Structure formats: C-alpha cells, structure tokens
Amino acid sequence: MKKRAFVHTLVGAAVLAAFSGAVYSQQTVKIGLLATLEGPFAAGGADGMRGAELALKQRNGMAGGKKIELIKASSDAKPDVAVNATRKLVEQDKVDIMVGPLSGGEGIAVKDYSKTQPNITFINGSSGAQAATLVNPSQNFFRFNTEGAQWMVGLGKAALDKGYKRVMVIAEDYAFPYSQVQGFMSEYCRLGGKVPVKAWVPLGGKDYSSVIARIPNDVDALVVVLGGADAVNFLNQYEASGGNKPMVGGSITVSQDILNYKGKRRDSLVGTIAGSPIADAYDAPEFKAFVADYQKNYPVSAGGYPSPSLFALVYYINMKAALDGLDAVKGDLSGGQAKYREALQKMVLKTPVGEVRLDSNRQAIGSTFVTEVVKDAKGNLFNKVLRKVDGIDQTLGIKKEDFKMGSRDEPSCP
Amino acid sequence: MSRFWKWFWSLVLVVPLAVFAVWAIWDNTKLFFITMLNGLTLASLYFIVASGFTLVFGLMRNVNLAHGSLYLLGGYVGYFVAEMTGFFLLALIAGFLVAALVGLLMQVAIFRSMQGEDLRQTMVTIGLSIVIADLLMWGIGAQVHQMSAPEWLVGPLRDIPLITAYSKYRMALLPLGLIIGVLLWLFLNRTRVGMMIRAGVDDRAMLAATGVNVNLVFAATFAIGAGLAGFGGVIGAVELSMVPGEDVRLLLASLIVVIVGGMGSVVGAGVGAIILGVAETYGLAYAPTYSVVFTFVILVLVLAFRPRGILGQAA
Numbered sequence: 196m197k198k199r200a201f202v203h204t205l206v207g208a209a210v211l212a213a214f215s216g217a218v219y220s221q222q223t224v225k226i227g228l229l230a231t232l233e234g235p236f237a238a239g240g241a242d243g244m245r246g247a248e249l250a251l252k253q254r255n256g257m258a259g260g261k262k263i264e265l266i267k268a269s270s271d272a273k274p275d276v277a278v279n280a281t282r283k284l285v286e287q288d289k290v291d292i293m294v295g296p297l298s299g300g301e302g303i304a305v306k307d308y309s310k311t312q313p314n315i316t317f318i319n320g321s322s323g324a325q326a327a328t329l330v331n332p333s334q335n336f337f338r339f340n341t342e343g344a345q346w347m348v349g350l351g352k353a354a355l356d357k358g359y360k361r362v363m364v365i366a367e368d369y370a371f372p373y374s375q376v377q378g379f380m381s382e383y384c385r386l387g388g389k390v391p392v393k394a395w396v397p398l399g400g401k402d403y404s405s406v407i408a409r410i411p412n413d414v415d416a417l418v419v420v421l422g423g424a425d426a427v428n429f430l431n432q433y434e435a436s437g438g439n440k441p442m443v444g445g446s447i448t449v450s451q452d453i454l455n456y457k458g459k460r461r462d463s464l465v466g467t468i469a470g471s472p473i474a475d476a477y478d479a480p481e482f483k484a485f486v487a488d489y490q491k492n493y494p495v496s497a498g499g500y501p502s503p504s505l506f507a508l509v510y511y512i513n514m515k516a517a518l519d520g521l522d523a524v525k526g527d528l529s530g531g532q533a534k535y536r537e538a539l540q541k542m543v544l545k546t547p548v549g550e551v552r553l554d555s556n557r558q559a560i561g562s563t564f565v566t567e568v569v570k571d572a573k574g575n576l577f578n579k580v581l582r583k584v585d586g587i588d589q590t591l592g593i594k595k596e597d598f599k600m601g602s603r604d605e606p607s608c609p
Numbered sequence: 610m611s612r613f614w615k616w617f618w619s620l621v622l623v624v625p626l627a628v629f630a631v632w633a634i635w636d637n638t639k640l641f642f643i644t645m646l647n648g649l650t651l652a653s654l655y656f657i658v659a660s661g662f663t664l665v666f667g668l669m670r671n672v673n674l675a676h677g678s679l680y681l682l683g684g685y686v687g688y689f690v691a692e693m694t695g696f697f698l699l700a701l702i703a704g705f706l707v708a709a710l711v712g713l714l715m716q717v718a719i720f721r722s723m724q725g726e727d728l729r730q731t732m733v734t735i736g737l738s739i740v741i742a743d744l745l746m747w748g749i750g751a752q753v754h755q756m757s758a759p760e761w762l763v764g765p766l767r768d769i770p771l772i773t774a775y776s777k778y779r780m781a782l783l784p785l786g787l788i789i790g791v792l793l794w795l796f797l798n799r800t801r802v803g804m805m806i807r808a809g810v811d812d813r814a815m816l817a818a819t820g821v822n823v824n825l826v827f828a829a830t831f832a833i834g835a836g837l838a839g840f841g842g843v844i845g846a847v848e849l850s851m852v853p854g855e856d857v858r859l860l861l862a863s864l865i866v867v868i869v870g871g872m873g874s875v876v877g878a879g880v881g882a883i884i885l886g887v888a889e890t891y892g893l894a895y896a897p898t899y900s901v902v903f904t905f906v907i908l909v910l911v912l913a914f915r916p917r918g919i920l921g922q923a924a
Contacts (some may be wrong), residue, residue, distance in 0.1 A: 232751055232853060233721040233751065234745075234853070234854045235852070236754060237746075237751030237752070237852070237853055238750075240751070241750070241751060241752075249677065279897045308751055368898060388611055396897055396899070397893075397900065397901060399854065399858075400893070401849045402651055402848075402849060402889070402890070402893070403775075403859070404644075404647035404650075404651075405645070405891075405894035405897075406897070407895035408640050408643035408644055408647065408894060409640060423753065424642055424753045424850060425755045425853045427850055428755075428849060431850070432848070433774070434763060434764075435758075435763070435764065435777070435778060435779065436774060436775065436779075437764070437765030437767065437773075437774035437775075437776075450751075464682070501888065602897075
C-alpha cells in the first residue's frame, strides 16, 4: 500500500512537471550559447560568454516580451567538437536560437550543420572565416559581425606607412587566419608590399622555435596572425631567442586577452599595429557606454579584463542582434521562425562600433579599425585608433567575380 | 640473409635522412643547426616528463593515463609558488613535491587495489584525468599562465658559432635533461632501492618473500614518477606556458616516447624523446603543413619493425 502511494505521488509529480513545462515553454525562449572554454581560445571564449550575457543583462533577461533562458556549451576550437556541442544544444536541450561558435573552422562546420535544422535560427558567435557565409551559405545562418578579411582592411596601407616593405607572415593553419592574411595581403600587395615567406603553423602548436629560426634577415616586420595561447607562446619565445623585428598583428593577436595574459613580458608589443573590429580607445559614446557596462558587470577582480576583448564585443553584437530580432517580432517564432528571420535580414543593428547591415548571404557589412598598441599611465596595454574604416563588405570592395577567397597560397606576392 | 635485410632497411632509412641533412645544411646552415638545437631541447622536456611515465607505466606496468594531469598540476603549482616567493628553484621543488604527493595518493588509493588489471586502471585514470583537469580549470580558470624564467636565464645567449643567438632558458634545458637522465639511470641500476624496484617488477612475490616491503617500494617509485611529471610541468610552464589541454598533449607525447623508446628503459625514454623532439621540430621547420604526420609515421615504423620499442626487451 505504501509503495503504491509512492508511485501515485511520482506519477502526479511527473504530470505536474510536464504541465508546468508546457506553460513554461510558451513564455520563455531558449537560446543556446556556444564558445570555447577549453583549448587555445579558452580565455577568449570565457570573455565571449561575458559579452553575450551582458547583452541579455542589459534588458533584464527579457526580449520580445518573453523570458530568455540561456543554455551554455563549450568546445575546444575543433570543428567536430563544436558541431557536437551545437547538436546537443539543438537536439537535446531544444533551443530555439543558437548563438556561436567562436573560431573560424568551427563556424564553417556549424553553418553546414545548420542546413540540417531548418527550424532553428543560427547566429554566429565570433567565428570569422570567410567561407562560413561566402561559400554555400546556409539560409538560417546569420553573421552580424564582420569577418577576418574585413577586419584587416586598412592594415596593409598602415604597414607600408610604417616603412615595412617586406614582411613574413606567421599564421595558424586554418580558415580564419587564411581570411585574415587575405584581407591584409590583398591591400598590401596591391600597394607594392612583398611577402617572401608565409609560415602556416598548426593551431595549438605551442613550440614556435622552428618557425622563429626560419625568419629571414631581410624582412622589415612580422605579420603575426596567432590567437590565444599560441600568440602568448610565440611572443615569449621570439623575445627569448633574441628577435627584435617589429610586428603587425592579426585581429586576435593583440586583443585584450593577449595584452593581459598572466606573466610579465608584454612591453615588446607596444607599437604593434593591427586590424580589428574593436579598438579599446575608440571614443564614440556608444562604445564608451559598452565598455563602462562591461567593467561594471565584470570587474577585473571578478575575472574580467580591464577593457572588453574582441570576443566580448563580437559575441555581444551577435547576441544583441538575436534579442533585437525577438523584440522586432514580439517573440513570435512561429512558422519555422520565418518572421524572425525576415526581421533579422532587414535589421539595421546598432552596435557599440557603428551600424551593421546584412548582405544577401546574411553576412555583416560594417566598420573596422586600424589600431596601435600603447601603454597607459597605469602600465596597462591598450589599442588606440589609427583609423576607422566604414561600410566594408565581404568582398572588400572588389567585384564579386574578381574576388578570390583566402587560402594558403592565395594571395601571393613574393 | 637476415643480416642483409637489416643492412638493407638501415640504408633505406639512413640514406634519405643523410641526403636531406646535406641539402638542408647547404641550403640554410643556421636554420638546420637551430632546428637541431630546438629538437634536442624539446626532447629534454619530453624526456623529463616521459621518464616519469616510463617508471610507472613501463617498469611497474601501472597504466596511469592521468600522467598529463600531474604535469598540469605541477605547472600551476610552480607558477603560483614562483609568483608568491619569486624563487624559481622553490617553484621546481614545489611542483615536484605536490605532484609526487598526488601520485602517492593515487598509488595507495587506486592502483594498489587493482594491481595487474590494466583495463580498470585505464578507465579509472582517464576518469581521474578529466576530473583533475576540470577542477584545475574551475579553480584557476582557463587563461594562459606564462611563468617567468629566473632572472639569469632570461633573454638570448649571443655569439654562438653557426646560429648567432639562442634562448638561454632553452639552452639550459639540455644539461638539465641530461642530469636527470643520468641520476635516474644511476638510481635504478646502481642503488639498493633501484635494485629492489627492478626485482619487484620481475617477481613481486619473491621480493616480498625476502623481507622487502614491496608496497613501500612501489609507492616510492610511483611518487618519483609522478614528481617528474610535476617537475616537467614547471619547466614547461616557462617555455610553453600552462593552459587547459596541455595535459593531453604531454600525455600523448609521453606515450609515444615510451612506445618508441621501449617500455621501462630510461635510456629508451631518452632515445624516444630525442626522436620525437627532433622529428617534430624538423617537421615544423621544413614541412609545417605535414609536421603532425611525421610523429605518427615514426610510431608506425617502430611498431612495424620493433614492436617492443627501439630499446625494449621481451617481457
């Protein structure tokens, strides 16, 4: 008898749970959030999560009149891990909208997966490989951030202005650095710069002594497109080996997560120019407000950076787009999210670094910066603005039929 | 006949390597010799970590797949000790001791109760490595921790013939690896405890019957093996920095070193480490895109022609 009563209670509880679950799902929208909390971009991934959370915090966890439930997952910058994590969020946790992933190769893989889930809307995290939106774009994959090649616009000219006529490229061997190098070189080569050597190193390779040994004596500077732990290791080893050539950075080489890594030697970075969607010292009021909000919510004592990193900003932008879209359709995700997607496509997104529109491949057209690392009075390193370039589209102003996507060998000007 | 084939295969292996070396020296002398030095110094780090692994896995046949986690733990402990006290030497000692202590706990709590059960040991230690890695990430975070080298090892060593300049710290790894190797060899082959360890591995029951406390001997060996991983961690925290994920990388390197070199042999671990270190760095310098392949080609070749490793002996 006692046992039976227990079973009844259990069944009752289950019914109640199912019922409340149904009510619950009508008033909440689940958003999956994917970033790398492991591997070479672990630190950047954590800051990306902060940026995405900040966008939600700013509207008290509500959008389109519904409560937003964030479900997080982590990958380690490998495409297959990112797809598995996304799959788990979509198929097991049943999220309505996905935001992520962080890294270039991951973005391409998640874009391909998105084609198999036509009822879910995928919004990029901070992945910046050209191919994610340029080659076989997916109807339900949106990217509100400019990508790797767009981020480097203006840098080729800045490098020549500094007197760097010949440079060696050192970059990780995957899609995002291909895009970054293409963005840099297409401008640099056109204006007469030479790139005699390109070294593609494995992501997370750690030991750069071999590459450092290959640096020819007759180059003026190094173009270093490494991120996260890789950048830290390279800089450290290059300095220890007696290297003293000036550097030109990729977008994530001199991001806040690198400028503030745990350790002492950072001064060699002062004077490094880079192309980036974020510049710490940009003085537009919207950007200042964003930085202040970040600092208030994630003070350095709680693990935040002195100033938000690229990943925080870009995740913030994409999450804001997801939430603005929900506001625009008042939380209506019916009909395979058709209205929602239309709203996203037409949206003119207000971001801390200017307005962003989407092109027909659902890729952002927006602004980027050319920056230079300087040291402030307190000894913190930050990026000051050398130049801001607006309205950059994915083909960098080149005609679509003439535009070639970046790869190991493209472009080339030895 | 068999002698002929031995010669034949050695020629097949040696001639292309020699041709490559001549070409590389002719092409860019500096690059060739720097890469050689890079390979040997990387080998030194691999050796320090893998020699601990060869004690535990090769000699005692305890499958400890949490060896990489001990490396990570040692590295972090070293980082924080150096941060607080400012003494690099203290960091090295602390890294060694903490990892040794954790290793000792693992031996007493886990391996003692599953002696000889390889599969159980494998599963338990894989689980343990995941738990340790996640605990470390939870406590310390996932940021890159770059430890500073001691003052007198910072910067480059200049005016070396052929290669002009080289990192002092990295150069220092070479004698360090050599010293540890020699000490370990002497310990195993020339001391009473070393003799007991070798005897215990061959016949545990017989050694116990002669009045030796086998459990104590094994616990001590395990602690030394684990301590070496922690020691390597502190060294690696300076050169390669500490970040989650390093544990798996070093575990894989240790596995390859021990398999290539031969299980349970200190000299074998040295040979394996040199082969792996040199192959990795030359791969990165001359064929960066395919560098990952070389490691596994070596593994395949060794397993095909010398399944017990280059210096391995029949069990």
